[in-house]
Amino acid sequence: MPLLPTTLAYPASEIPKLEALRQLFQDWLHASVEAAPEMKEQIEGMVFDGFYPHYFSRKTRILFIGREAREIEGFNYLDLLHAAYRTGKRIGSQHLNCNLFHRRMLYMAYGLLNGLLEWKEIPDADQIGDSFATAEGVSFAFMNLSKFSNESEFWPSNWRMIGDAVRLATQTRNFIAEEVAILQPEIVITMNLGDYFSSFGQEVTPLASASRDVSSWTLMSNGHKALLLDCFHFSAPGKRDLDHYYLPIAEVVKLRFGG
Incomplete structure (x- = not known):
């Protein structure tokens, strides 16, 4: 179970952040096994995440937080x-x-990182992917609330397993909040995770929002301040990329950061 990516090339300036994540994930793994030795096999299969190359040189640092790996x-x-x-x-x-979850992340990141583009100016996800995580392309950070992988063939989230993962990640230290702090995002986009906000940091303060589709908050994670936006899960069927995600997210970002 690799703590860090083994196939990605990072610029030298980002190596210290990788090392900080490596130490965090080692501590996370050790603390989890110590707290729940009966879950050792599952814990040793944890799926770690973090940031893609060139994330820290982007004009705006965006962190997406999902539920669990599959x-x-x-x-x-x-x-x-x-x-x-x-x-x-x-x-x-x-x-x-055609994949709702991943295409929506790529669309959101491309639009936000390129000055809140008009929707028609955002390329298809496969085109965005051509230069993804290069010096010229889109890059972002990603982490799952749970580091356990849902190996079930059924699509619903395994909330019992997610709850176990969060409990192990927060009972001695809040490793989730520490990961957020290392990543230093300016914008955190979560996916219907309001019940778990306390896992992301020590203070989560609501902000006024005119949108029914996206709620906005100030998040403090181990001294790092970010704008937190909680929206529908990115894999939600029956939701429209533009109306339920991009426009309300862009509206809040424009209000808070200008542009």
Whole structure:
């Protein structure tokens, strides 16, 4: 179970951040096994995440937080998804452009990192992927609330397992909040995770928002301040990329950061 990506090339300036994550994940793993030795096998299959190359040189640092990895126990999340975005262009059996979760992240990041573009100016996800995590392309950070992989063939989230993961991650130290602090995002986009806000930091303060689709908050994680936006899960069916995600997110970002 690799703590860090093994196939990605990072600029020298980002190596200290990788080392900080490596130490955090080692401590996280050790503390989890110590707290729940009966779960040792599952814990040793944890799926670690973090940031893609060139994230820290982007004009705005964006962190997406999902619920759980799916069917990739023992792998590094970033290795697998970087390959899917750049070359494979598939998520499982789906083309990247058809996968709601990943195409929406790529659309959101591209639009936000390029000055809140008009929707029609945002390329298809597979085109965004061509230069993903390069010096010229889109890059972002990603972490799951749970580091356990849901190996079930059924689509619903395994909330019992997610709860176990969060409990282990927060009972001695809040490793989740520490990861957020290392990543230093300016914008954190979560996916219907309001019940778990306390896991992300010590203070979560609501901000006024005119949107029914996105709630906005100030998040303090170990001294780091970020704008937290909570929206529908990115894999939610029946939601529209533009109306339920991009426009309300862009509206809040424009209000808080200008542009």
